[in-house]
Amino acid sequence: MIPASLFPLILFIFLVLLLSSMFRVLREYQRGVIFLLGRFYKVKGPGLIIVVPFVQQVVRVDLRTLTMDVPTQDVISRDNVSIKVNAVIYFRVVDPQKAIINVENYLEATSQLAQTTLRSVLGQHELDEMLAEREAINSHLQRILDSSTDTWGIKVSNVEIKHVDLDESMIRAIARQAEAERVRRAKVIHASGELEASKKLQEAAEVLSKQPQAIQLRYLQTLTEISGEHNSTIIFPLPMELMEAFTRRHKD
Template sequence: MPLIEALPKLISWAIPLIVLAVIILPQAIRILREYERGVIFRLGKLLGAKGPGLIFLIPIVDRMVRMDLRVVTISVEKQEVMTRDNVPVTVDAVVYFRVIDPQAAVVKVENFLKATSLMSQTTLRSVLGQAPLDDLLSQRESINLKLQEIIDRQTEPWGVKVTAVEVKDVALPDTMKRAMAKQAEAERERRA
């Protein structure tokens, strides 16, 4: 009989505890995959990066920013560049990078994706503007390496490692294409 009398009291405690566990537990536990890290802040102060695996947080007190460590590909939009020998060309490129320091990527720059993209655009314009058209067409590998080194050096403080930069397309103006075709034809006729 005493068990039956204690049952309503037990239920009155058990229901709020179950509801509390159902609400708080999902906020307190996070699972990070092998390629993810969680940058933890406690009351706004950086605690550090954790993961992969099971991460426990204090609800309301802790905040976690999830970071993906896999290689990210961004396409640098087409832009018109004036080469060193004053030839206007339209170029676009692809930049491959990954986060190597999740803490720096969260704390030292507001948006590392946007910052890396904008840095790539300005560096592309700057480096290609220093090269003559012949180098741009014939020495693309060395230009790609130079772009990678410069962008990597500039993004390193943000915890970002640039693994490759590829200039995809160099589009010449139509007048330049016609002039080059005439020059090539004249060269062939001279040899014959």
């Protein structure tokens, strides 16, 4: 039996504990979703809030931007290349009521949705597009996730693909493809140079044909260039008029 003299002390301690459990302090980045007898009542915070014990319950929600790693996913691209891709998403809760009531666990739900969306979207692109147009793919992923999580009170602000891992055989194939592309470009550049040189030679020939003296000067310049080299070539210069005489006699 409890002595009657202790009842006031016990009652005082009970009241102190009851009052202390009524007052909660929420930080600036926190909100409290209040339930009254199991039904949604309101969202409170930040600062000091009062929660009636046994009648009201509070669920704390963090409003700061959260970072979540998307585990490595096996993806088959549109051109049938098997790759491993992982990513990171940045999101935050903008509506605490929806985040608590509309979904059981918004963190787990967002993670699972990000994994499935990553596989689905990347499967629609070829490997070259994943490597060259990463910013566009990131924006596409962000828009899909943001619209899908809107009913959960979550705002997805950014999605970044971190790594795209390939098999060794595929890396060697890409290296051979890049080498072949460089060889093709070198041949095209060489052919373009030959075409341009042939056009310039044609123009030079037309100019020289108008002035026979220019041909003679060009011939002498060629002899000077040849004689400047250390070789055993013997050159017998012949007048161009002599060649023209032989040509004219042959025609007659």
